[in-house]
Amino acid sequence: MSHVHVSNTGRIWKVFGILSAVTIIEVFLGILKPEFLHMNNFLGMNLLNWIFYALTIYKAYYIVWAFMHMEGEKSSLRSAVVFPLIFLILYILFILLTEGDYIYEVFKNSTIKWNF
């Protein structure tokens, strides 16, 4: 192994603190559901859900970077893992969610009732 290993238990516990705090915030928001976040939409999704997804990605960043020790890897490895994922996931989400919404519109505006 080329890189030197220093003990970083301090950082591990710090990251655990961050992840726990973010989870508590998520549960708190999920139970309270503040009106102004829950009822206001942005790009087809309410603000509360945007916050949930942002916090999830924030947690994911810490898990991959600190726990999976991505921060200690070479940038070529980082890029090889992270960029294909980001690109492909955004791509499939875009396609499927657009299509799902389209089918919703078709059901809604058609003259045939599918579920009654």
Next chain:
Amino acid sequence: MEATVTTANSEEKTWGGGNEPMGASYGKLMMWFFIVSDALTFSGFLAAYGFSRFKFIETWPLADEVFTHFPFMHGVSAPMYYVALMTFILIFSSVTMVLAVDAGHQMKKNKVILYMFLTIIGGMIFVGSQAWEWKNFIKGEYGAIETKGGSLLQFVDKDGKRVALADFAATLPEDREQLTRNKAKWFMSEPALPSYSVAEVQAGFKAHPELLIRTEVITAAKQKTILSRAESETRLTQAHYVVEGANLVRNEYGSKLFADFFFFITGFHGFHVLSGVIINIIIFFNVLIGTYEKRRSYEMVEKVGLYWHFVDLVWVFVFTVFYLV
């Protein structure tokens, strides 16, 4: 040793083998690429869930009405506390795993043993919790009615509080026998009959004028629509099937796909946790018998650690998608 832990080629022989262009050993790199492909699999599942949800955006079940159980708290609506607890357990087992990796780097065998052990225990508690969650989901709490058209009707009282079928269904002198093989009905089979027949639910509803029907449709206030008494009565004439709990065909929570995705995605994740626990146990015994001590490298612990953190990572997303959003 050379087969499992490659060392950096210091002799500058580009084609001589043993190169690590990405600064990671072969095994570690392959674990990363496995994780990439597995992450894409999970993304596919979650995106498919999103697709179905966008398709039925107006009738999808509300998560905080579905997952309301907490151990030893019967009849108390505790949305999300239990999954939050499960999330903590999994994050904590991730922490002990990373501590094990850290101890491995310093060749502290006893610390690795302790932390690996804690990780395995955490994983087992998580899988057990998930089994309990499934049990509640499958058993259901209130029961519902499916109409001929395939939509789902739930029952509420005047205040909008859910009412279970058992609380109002009438007992009619009808006897519908469950068909089983031992009664010489070998050519017929059927799933278990619901506790009440459609007629019993209808009669019970008539006898309780305070009851109303709640449909799947979500209003502008992000609540389920509650029909008036007259509308409820007309709606109930179309009743076709009594739904109790959840299975892969229908569930009492709402959209049929909801239960399918729940079982499939949390099941697939639970299967990952289970395999993670088994792999961790194998590595744990290897640590115990000193395999990595002899190898002078605890990289194997690091590799299973990567897998274990990945399972945690997936759970973070499953938690958001199923329970929060």
